[in-house]
Amino acid sequence: MRCKKMAEFLRTNGISDNLEELIVNSKERLFLVSPYLQIADSLKKLIKVRDSQSIDLRIIYRKDTKINAEDTSFLQELNNVSIFVCENLHAKCYLNENTAIIASMNLYQYSQQNNREMGIKVEKEKEPDLYNDIFKEVMILLQISPQLEFPAEKSKKDAFTASKKVPKKINKRHQKKDMGFCIRCGNDLNFNPKKPLCYKCFKSWEKYSDPEYTEKFCHACGTEYSSTVAKPVCYACYKKLGK
Structure with missing residues (x-):
């Protein structure tokens, strides 16, 4: 054999x-x-x-x-x-x-x-x-x-x-509280820390469903940041959101 x-x-x-x-x-x-x-x-x-x-x-x-x-x-x-x-x-x-x-x-x-x-x-x-x-x-x-x-x-x-976490692109919509960014591709989407991925990226993430998998962007401000589904926002945004 x-x-x-x-x-x-x-x-x-x-x-x-x-x-x-x-x-x-x-x-x-x-x-x-x-x-x-x-x-x-x-x-x-x-x-x-x-x-x-x-x-x-x-x-x-x-x-x-x-x-x-x-x-x-x-x-x-x-x-x-x-x-x-x-x-x-x-x-x-x-x-x-x-x-x-x-x-x-x-x-x-x-x-x-x-x-x-x-x-x-x-x-x-x-x-x-x-x-x-x-x-x-x-x-x-x-x-x-x-x-x-x-x-x-x-x-x-x-x-x-x-990088010092400088935004990859400047967008006036950053100022809108209801506007967020996909933590994988950086595209615009509604701000929701429980759903920080766009549909396309979510379908890709769903195959493994690892909440600690390192992504690319902050969900709140869109800066380049080692985010995860479990922690989708950068520290600066986390402090602002906590206020």
Whole structure:
């Protein structure tokens, strides 16, 4: 009797092929964890397509990494990406809602073409416990890593600056008490802390129904903030609402 195949071992070409497949097959979320934000052109094209589908796209990279002008420009063109900076990050991990890849390979083209790499692919359907362990660890990285925002003007010295929870977009409707924002996509909706997700994002969230899953925006003011369904507003808004 043959044993059921579980985690799959990948060599260099296998990592490249499966990473592209992972990005293409992302329907709900795509998390890319890599110390360096030098992204291969082939991956940029695939990421841009997924970004246009309004999935939950998040990138974590190392704090002391400098980003070149080309990659900065690419990231500024994306509409739905959230970028986080993690101190002392050395892990490389890529996952969507069904698959996780842990590998020695970074996202840049040189690694794919010149280095000898190794990694493993984990399918949630085959190994749910292992996949969930990987997913939980990525969520921890997101929780301990400050979110970044793009500067108003491009700078060659500093591609990004750490976010101080400055609003992603200024909207006069912030002043209306009955106006809120979806904590995942940032779109306008009625203010209701018990229902902080728009219908589309709620249907996606409902599949896992995790009230502690980290989202992107404050439900009250719309600023970029690591909110959750359980705690949908930022601290500043929480204090104002409590008065």
